[in-house]
Amino acid sequence: MTDFVQIVLSGAVVGVLYALLSAAYAIVYAGTGFVNFSFGALAVLAGYFGYVAMPGSAIESRALVALVVVAPISVGAWLLVFEPIVRRSPVAGVISAFALAIVIQEAVAFTAGNVPRSADSPFGSGLERVGGVVMSHHAMGVLLVGGVLLAATIIAFSTRSADVLKAVHQDREMAMLLGVRARRVALGVTVCAGVLVVVAGVLAPPAFGLTPYVGTSMGLVAFVGAVLGGLDRVGTAVAGSLILGVAESLFGGYISSDLRTAFVFGVFILVLIVRPVGLFVGATKQKV
Amino acid sequence: MTEPSTLSLAAASYGYDGVPIVRDVSLEVATGEAVFLVGPNGAGKSTTLAGIFGTAEPMGGSTSWRGDEMGASWGPHQRARSGLSLVPEGRRIFPSIGVEAQLRLAHRAARRIRSELDHDLGFVYEIFPRLAERRQQQGGLLSGGEQQMLAIGRALMQAPSILVVDELSMGLAPTVYQDVADRLLGLLRDGLGLLLVEQNARLAMKLCHRGYLMSNGNIVLSGTSHEMAESGEMHDLYLGAQ
Numbered sequence: 270m271t272d273f274v275q276i277v278l279s280g281a282v283v284g285v286l287y288a289l290l291s292a293a294y295a296i297v298y299a300g301t302g303f304v305n306f307s308f309g310a311l312a313v314l315a316g317y318f319g320y321v322a323m324p325g326s327a328i329e330s331r332a333l334v335a336l337v338v339v340a341p342i343s344v345g346a347w348l349l350v351f352e353p354i355v356r357r358s359p360v361a362g363v364i365s366a367f368a369l370a371i372v373i374q375e376a377v378a379f380t381a382g383n384v385p386r387s388a389d390s391p392f393g394s395g396l397e398r399v400g401g402v403v404m405s406h407h408a409m410g411v412l413l414v415g416g417v418l419l420a421a422t423i424i425a426f427s428t429r430s431a432d433v434l435k436a437v438h439q440d441r442e443m444a445m446l447l448g449v450r451a452r453r454v455a456l457g458v459t460v461c462a463g464v465l466v467v468v469a470g471v472l473a474p475p476a477f478g479l480t481p482y483v484g485t486s487m488g489l490v491a492f493v494g495a496v497l498g499g500l501d502r503v504g505t506a507v508a509g510s511l512i513l514g515v516a517e518s519l520f521g522g523y524i525s526s527d528l529r530t531a532f533v534f535g536v537f538i539l540v541l542i543v544r545p546v547g548l549f550v551g552a553t554k555q556k557v
Numbered sequence: 558m559t560e561p562s563t564l565s566l567a568a569a570s571y572g573y574d575g576v577p578i579v580r581d582v583s584l585e586v587a588t589g590e591a592v593f594l595v596g597p598n599g600a601g602k603s604t605t606l607a608g609i610f611g612t613a614e615p616m617g618g619s620t621s622w623r624g625d626e627m628g629a630s631w632g633p634h635q636r637a638r639s640g641l642s643l644v645p646e647g648r649r650i651f652p653s654i655g656v657e658a659q660l661r662l663a664h665r666a667a668r669r670i671r672s673e674l675d676h677d678l679g680f681v682y683e684i685f686p687r688l689a690e691r692r693q694q695q696g697g698l699l700s701g702g703e704q705q706m707l708a709i710g711r712a713l714m715q716a717p718s719i720l721v722v723d724e725l726s727m728g729l730a731p732t733v734y735q736d737v738a739d740r741l742l743g744l745l746r747d748g749l750g751l752l753l754v755e756q757n758a759r760l761a762m763k764l765c766h767r768g769y770l771m772s773n774g775n776i777v778l779s780g781t782s783h784e785m786a787e788s789g790e791m792h793d794l795y796l797g798a799q
Contacts (some may be wrong), residue, residue: 432658433662433666436651436654436659436662439652439654442612443645444651444666445633445634446610446612446637446643447637447663447666447667447711447715448638448715
């Protein structure tokens, strides 16, 4: 039983890290109809600013630098690269996001070297024992900071603003004819997503390790989680990633640790066959 | 009553991707009057509306509202917020947003005063009791007639000065149509201006005092409903062909 609780808890921590990126995918998708696959690489870039670029300075200032450098890069990429491409072809937009992700990842590898870097948790290296269950301070910090940020994002993008996002997503021109500033909505979701990506990028390395290439798998798994729950709402996308994190952890703990990644993508294929709109999206929902 | 405001197109041309679709269109609609724009399918009526609302490119001439030239820099959202509202062809209801949520969205997007929301909702529900019954229903689950009611209600939530309706009769049962038309005409006294775009010229001429006939991207005839109904050109070009 203790084992089980331990495994679920560590799965929840992993799930929160995925969920931060899932939430970013979901709000950007809702506001622009575009899946920004550069988020994984941008998170890693934030990780390098947080743990590698300025050794010796306090973690708070490193995290702040990650935010003020990487979030504007993400917004700039939207305005200069993705928005003009997505307007003409959403599919080309997705491919360009993958391309940018590779450019960022190679730039990181070139600048900082393709070696794993250590990342000390901003919450310290302590451990707490409750019953037989052990929790690191990092795990608790991730659950707290990530949980608060995810809850805030879900609340901010529910009800009224969710309707605006849906309207832009379903019929952008009609939304504009009603007075909605569609470009500003797109910019707003991009800025919020940038913050989520940076937070994920700073919280993840102590748990996942830090290499230039870790963003690819993290970004993809977070996308799987978002689709699992339902990509067009933040709440469902977050729930999907939490479930995926716990399921991955249970699979790794009880069945095979080596096949975890295969399990994740196996689940993905299964979901796409059985419920392509996501587990939590009502059957009456229409796609345009 | 205050001085009427005028939406004015003077020799305006509009099109897409650099190709003009309608040329040298001149027409005027003032607050407090109902004007029709009729013409066969493909005459350029919808492109003219897209020009008015800023979703087609202006390619010459002038498009002005309350004396201000609405150039390419006037985005659709700006036009919506300045008192121009559209009930578009095909209704364009958001399928997965609820009825009341769409009404609220239209209110907010046009920057209407928050404290008037309940009053405006009540006004729309009074005209369309059917929408009140369906207020939680998602737009995509409404019947065609209900969607038309929602499209009109959505525009009315914006308290427009000029309401442009592309095919008012579309999807509405004849009795509902008559009722809605009467309600809209009743709003003229409060200073609403109406531009009714119809394929069915007879319906449009019954509702409006004057109007325009479009054909092949041009305005080919204008005048009072009476004059136009009598005109041989109207019959040759259009009514006779129906």
